[in-house]
Amino acid sequence: MNSDNPADGSARIGSRSERHYWLPVSNRERTGGVRHAFRGARWDGKRADLSACGERVALAQPSELDWILSPACLTCNDVLKEENLGRHG
Numbered sequence: 001m002n003s004d005n006p007a008d009g010s011a012r013i014g015s016r017s018e019r020h021y022w023l024p025v026s027n028r029e030r031t032g033g034v035r036h037a038f039r040g041a042r043w044d045g046k047r048a049d050l051s052a053c054g055e056r057v058a059l060a061q062p063s064e065l066d067w068i069l070s071p072a073c074l075t076c077n078d079v080l081k082e083e084n085l086g087r088h089g
């Protein structure tokens, strides 16, 4: 069987979940920052984006330390969780 049917790749549209990625955002006022969630598969180098919690923030390549020092944003976490619940329920 030769399965080079191009329709195969798009057959899963109905079950595709919305993708998001997490990225530490440094805070100007204090050391460390918060890890916000953003729409998309991964950060593509854009300099600013709207987080899942609705904040417009500046983005930059995070260091390893940024990941360690930045706890996940609880609001972003809630937003994504609710979207997942809605999707399944």
Ligand SMILES: [Zn+2]
Residues within 6 Å of the ligand: 035, 036, 037, 051, 052, 053, 054, 055, 073, 074, 075, 076, 077
């Ligand atoms: Zn957030």
